Amino acid sequence: MGCMNYIKRFVVTAVIFCSLLLGWVYLLGELMPEEPTTPLWQESLSQLHELYRITFRQSHNTLQQASQLSADSLPAIAVIMRVIAESERIHCRICQRAIESLGDNVSAPSTPDAEPQPTMQVIEQKLAQKERLNRETLPQAIGQALSDENRYIARMLTWYNANNNYHIRLLKASYGEDMELGAVSDGAKKDRTEAYYLCPTCGHIEIMELAPYCCPHCMTSRSEFMLFK
Numbered sequence: 273m274g275c276m277n278y279i280k281r282f283v284v285t286a287v288i289f290c291s292l293l294l295g296w297v298y299l300l301g302e303l304m305p306e307e308p309t310t311p312l313w314q315e316s317l318s319q320l321h322e323l324y325r326i327t328f329r330q331s332h333n334t335l336q337q338a339s340q341l342s343a344d345s346l347p348a349i350a351v352i353m354r355v356i357a358e359s360e361r362i363h364c365r366i367c368q369r370a371i372e373s374l375g376d377n378v379s380a381p382s383t384p385d386a387e388p389q390p391t392m393q394v395i396e397q398k399l400a401q402k403e404r405l406n407r408e409t410l411p412q413a414i415g416q417a418l419s420d421e422n423r424y425i426a427r428m429l430t431w432y433n434a435n436n437n438y439h440i441r442l443l444k445a446s447y448g449e450d451m452e453l454g455a456v457s458d459g460a461k462k463d464r465t466e467a468y469y470l471c472p473t474c475g476h477i478e479i480m481e482l483a484p485y486c487c488p489h490c491m492t493s494r495s496e497f498m499l500f501k
């Protein structure tokens with residue numbers, strides 16, 4: 273009898289021990305999160321790096337074209353190109369800040385000098401590039417930042433998106449105006465040249481005469497706006 277009791281106790285202890293062990297292994301599996309396959313923000317980072325390279329090249333290229341347009345005596349488009357180039361440079365800085373806020377660094381891409389092209393062609397290429405940015409690249413990047421729950425980056429990219437829209441409108445307007453003025457005297461061209469204010473924080477552009485008290489995107493005061501004329 274003593275022997276049987278001993279075996280019974282042994283079996284019961286063994287069963288309890290095994291159940292506890294299995295339970296513990298199960299709980300461990302439930303509680304320990306799986307190793308993430310990609311680091312946090314990886315998707316946002318690669319999109320931001322792409323946008324950084326695009327805006328870096330864009331602003332460089334737009335400034336070059338602005339000087340070509342000045343040389344071609346197209347002052348109204350030249351001033352538009354200069355203010356857009358500066359707005360693009362601000363977008364580039366915005367992308368850099370966003371990348372750095374995610375703990376990464378940028379390195380400036382190469383900027384090969386563009387061949388001089390006819391003005392019409394220059395504007396058409398710019399429009400196509402900006403429309404592609406607004407249709408694909410920026411909505412994807414903003415969507416990603418929102419799904420990462422990073423509203424700081426989503427907001428900066430939304431500024432970029434809105435300003436890019438305004439660049440498109442400016443370019444389209446200039447397209448009609450200055451091109452028609454090609455046949456008119458230099459004096460008439462100067463009369464039609466508009467002056468612009470640029471917000472140094474977010475790259476927002478306003479026509480000088482209609483500029484509001486502060487930037488509608490980021491609340492920077494009008495007294496800090498940069499003047500282009």
Ligand SMILES: [Zn+2]
Pocket residue numbers: 471472473474475476487488489490491492
């Ligand atoms: Zn602003």
